[in-house]
Amino acid sequence: MVEAKKLFIKTYGCQMNVYDSERMVEAMGAEGYVTTETVEDADMVLLNTCHIREKASEKLYSDLGRLRAFKEAKPEMKIGVAGCVAQAEGDEIMRRMPLVDLVVGPQSYHRLPEMNRRLLAGGKAIDTEFPAEDKFDHLPERKALRGPSAFLTVQEGCDKFCAFCVVPYTRGAEVSRPADRLLAEARGLVEKGVKEITLLGQNVNAYHGAGAASDGGGDWGLARLVRALARIDGLERIRYTTSHPNDMEDDLIAAHGDEPKLMPYLHLPVQSGSDRILKAMNRKHGRDAYFRMIERVRAARPDILLSSDFIVGFPGETDADFADTLDLIRAVGFGQSYSFKYSARPGTPAAEKPGVEAGVADARLQAVQALLLEQQRAIQAGMVGREVAVLYEKAGRMAGQMVGKSDHLHAVHVTDAAGKPGDLVRVRIVESGPNSLGGQRV
Numbered sequence: 001m002v003e004a005k006k007l008f009i010k011t012y013g014c015q016m017n018v019y020d021s022e023r024m025v026e027a028m029g030a031e032g033y034v035t036t037e038t039v040e041d042a043d044m045v046l047l048n049t050c051h052i053r054e055k056a057s058e059k060l061y062s063d064l065g066r067l068r069a070f071k072e073a074k075p076e077m078k079i080g081v082a083g084c085v086a087q088a089e090g091d092e093i094m095r096r097m098p099l100v101d102l103v104v105g106p107q108s109y110h111r112l113p114e115m116n117r118r119l120l121a122g123g124k125a126i127d128t129e130f131p132a133e134d135k136f137d138h139l140p141e142r143k144a145l146r147g148p149s150a151f152l153t154v155q156e157g158c159d160k161f162c163a164f165c166v167v168p169y170t171r172g173a174e175v176s177r178p179a180d181r182l183l184a185e186a187r188g189l190v191e192k193g194v195k196e197i198t199l200l201g202q203n204v205n206a207y208h209g210a211g212a213a214s215d216g217g218g219d220w221g222l223a224r225l226v227r228a229l230a231r232i233d234g235l236e237r238i239r240y241t242t243s244h245p246n247d248m249e250d251d252l253i254a255a256h257g258d259e260p261k262l263m264p265y266l267h268l269p270v271q272s273g274s275d276r277i278l279k280a281m282n283r284k285h286g287r288d289a290y291f292r293m294i295e296r297v298r299a300a301r302p303d304i305l306l307s308s309d310f311i312v313g314f315p316g317e318t319d320a321d322f323a324d325t326l327d328l329i330r331a332v333g334f335g336q337s338y339s340f341k342y343s344a345r346p347g348t349p350a351a352e353k354p355g356v357e358a359g360v361a362d363a364r365l366q367a368v369q370a371l372l373l374e375q376q377r378a379i380q381a382g383m384v385g386r387e388v389a390v391l392y393e394k395a396g397r398m399a400g401q402m403v404g405k406s407d408h409l410h411a412v413h414v415t416d417a418a419g420k421p422g423d424l425v426r427v428r429i430v431e432s433g434p435n436s437l438g439g440q441r442v
């Protein structure tokens with residue numbers, strides 16, 4: 001038997017990259033590649049990159065530096081760069097980094113097998129097109145998955161052009177996949193044991209795809225898609241991320257109230273609490289509109305857990321603007337959030353303007369993270385004594401323990417000697433630790 005070729009893949013950045021990496025592994029699987037956890041063993045190393053902040057981009061270059069020694073020791077090892085840095089800086093990477101054999105953008109990775117054949121014939125390959133064909137039509141079917149929880153990309157790209165963000169350039173314009181394909185992919189996942197699907201999109205709630213033919217076709221928003229998915233037997237939980245406040249349509253808010261499979265969790269990035277900064281960011285909504293949206297979502301689903309992204313140190317952000325951000329956070333109460341120091345990205349409108357002093361931005365980041373952590377802990381502590389549903393993902397580190405996620409996406413460690421991944425069980429929460437809850441099966 002010929003020994004399988006080995007692929008080492010490293011994923012940076014967001015959940016969509018995690019999904020893309022899985023699909024790249026499947027595409028290379030059709031070429032006889034299996035994954036390996038060690039670079040030394042690899043015939044091909046693929047770095048699936050993120051361009052969102054400078055730090056994320058720089059990781060690619062430091063990892064490429066480290067790979068040089070491996071490639072010298074094993075010259076036949078192929079090195080590929082995929083993802084958003086490939087899209088944004090592909091030509092430059094090829095020019096400046098002779099060790100890189102392949103560059104493939106996020107919209108053309110279905111061509112990886114054919115590109116790899118070119119490498120094996122001794123050439124190099126670069127493809128950062130936005131091809132006319134849909135990559136999903138050319139990828140192999142989904143394989144057996146790692147756990148009961150899976151991602152499903154339903155929408156890609158962004159037309160919003162926030163002044164700080166590279167996504168509209170790296171991922172292109174908003175494109176939604178047709179509902180029939182998504183329902184088929186979801187059914188396939190459920191047949192393979194998946195119980196929870198997280199719908200992914202850079203602007204997932206801007207989803208507007210061709211409706212399922214069996215349901216009369218037409219144009220479907222995210223709520224229609226969620227409701228159709230909810231009818232799949234065996235699929236227990238539906239989540240979606242990440243959303244824009246301006247795309248929270250009425251029927252999606254309603255679905256949070258009346259669709260039990262739609263989980264009570266909403267990631268709704270606001271970025272700043274200052275009207276002045278929101279305007280400068282080109283977010284196209286103010287703080288009051290955000291408050292009103294949160295009120296409506298909470299009216300539909302009072303126990304919903306809210307999460308957001310925040311950027312501090314955006315060009316022109318004053319102490320008063322930052323105080324508005326802290327005030328918004330106090331007013332809303334977030335269960336979990338991400339916060340970042342503004343990073344000037346080449347090609348974006350905000351990059352033309354001077355940022356705030358580094359020391360000031362650092363101090364603001366610390367302050368915002370301290371407040372967000374305080375809220376997160378308080379909300380977690382409030383779960384103690386409550387009974388929640390937990391979907392087990394894997395065995396815990398201690399014997400007789402399982403780890404899974406609650407409806408509110410809290411990580412929960414459960415004492416349960418008989419539990420196995422994929423079980424959806426009732427759990428009484430007995431303690432709240434720094435990053436997870438502890439409970440007992442009831």
Ligand code: 5AD
Binds near residue numbers: 053269310
């Ligand atoms: N600098 C800092 N954070 C950024 N984000 C996007 N672009 C930048 C940038 N230039 C953050 C936003 C977004 C999240 C995915 O990353 O908060 O919601």
Ligand code: SF4
Binds near residue numbers: 160166244
């Ligand atoms: Fe970037 Fe704004 Fe689009 Fe989100 S909505 S991907 S932050 S441009």
